[in-house]
Amino acid sequence: MTMDPSTTPLVVARLQRYGEAELREIFGDDSDPFGVASTGLTWLPKEVHFGIRRHGRLLAHTGLLKAPISxxxxxxxxxxxxxxxxxxxxxxxxxxxxxxxxxxxHARTMGPRHGLLFCRPPLVALYERLGWRTLPEQVRVEQPRGPVIMPLRTMWTPLRADAPWPTGPVRLRSLPF
Ligand SMILES: CC(C)(COP(=O)(O)OP(=O)(O)OC[C@H]1O[C@@H](n2cnc3c(N)ncnc32)[C@H](O)[C@@H]1OP(=O)(O)O)[C@@H](O)C(=O)NCCC(=O)NCCS
Structure with missing residues (x-):
């Protein structure tokens, strides 16, 4: 991990809220900060939020939620x-x-055996570096007008020892996150 030694240590904390204002604190006025607007997908807000603040400003975020899947x-x-x-x-x-x-x-305390995320292809290598694996199968996800094939890459990680990804067609029973 590369950390800037000239700064005080950066500490992750659970955030009480994460909304438009917090998103703008991180990204400024970027209208498509995740680069996924062209997919036209509708996303779920997350329920649990972790962030890194320095001198009061939010610098980083990751959100979590529990979602049903078949x-x-x-x-x-x-x-x-x-x-x-x-x-x-x-x-x-x-x-x-x-x-x-x-x-x-925190996810390891939430119950499910697997973590899941969706990302643009250029970020696959970064998440692999963090221990995530690509799910080669097509993944169906819910959208307001019915299920669609997820156009982004799907990656998973075990949340317990001995939790291989099960076999079979994958269908997220919620909007993606
Ligand atoms: C994607 C993003 C969150 C990465 O943040 P970051 O702080 O630069 O990432 P880190 O410095 O923690 O890098 C994580 C690891 O991935 C590695 N990495 C970074 N880019 C990489 C790449 N292109 N290929 C392989 N590994 C890569 C880093 O070396 C680091 O590994 P290490 O800790 O073993 O050295 C940031 O670029 C971002 O906010 N992008 C816009 C929003 C977005 O697209 N988010 C992703 C939504 S899925």
Missing amino acids: VGDHTTDVVGFGGVAVAPEWRGRGLARLVVTAALE
Whole structure:
């Protein structure tokens, strides 16, 4: 992990709220900070939020929620990860690793056996570096007008020892996150 030694240690904390104002604190006025507007997808807000603040300003965020999923005939829950964000001028210093790792620790207490996230193809290598694996199957996700095939990459990570990804067609029973 690359940290800037000239700064005080950066600490991850649970956030009491995460809305438009907090998103703007991280990204400024960027109208498509996650680069996914062209997909036209509708996303779920997250329920639990972790962030890194420095001198009061929010620099990084990861959100979590529990979401229902079917894999083959089996229906269960995953912990969905989303809104992974680092302020542009703070990237490349390990903040995403810090905040995703803290969110993962919390996810392990939430019950489901797997974490799931959706990302643009250029970010697959970054998440692999953080221990996530690509799900090669197509994933159907809910949208307001009915299910669609997720156009982004789907990645998963075990939340317990010995939790391989089950086999079978994957269908998220909620909007994506
Ligand atoms: C994606 C994003 C969160 C990454 O934040 P970051 O703070 O720069 O990431 P980190 O510095 O913590 O890097 C995490 C790890 O990935 C590695 N990494 C970064 N870019 C990589 C790449 N292109 N290929 C492989 N590994 C990469 C880093 O070296 C680091 O590994 P290390 O800790 O073992 O050295 C940030 O660029 C961002 O906010 N982008 C816009 C919003 C977005 O697209 N979010 C993703 C939603 S899914």
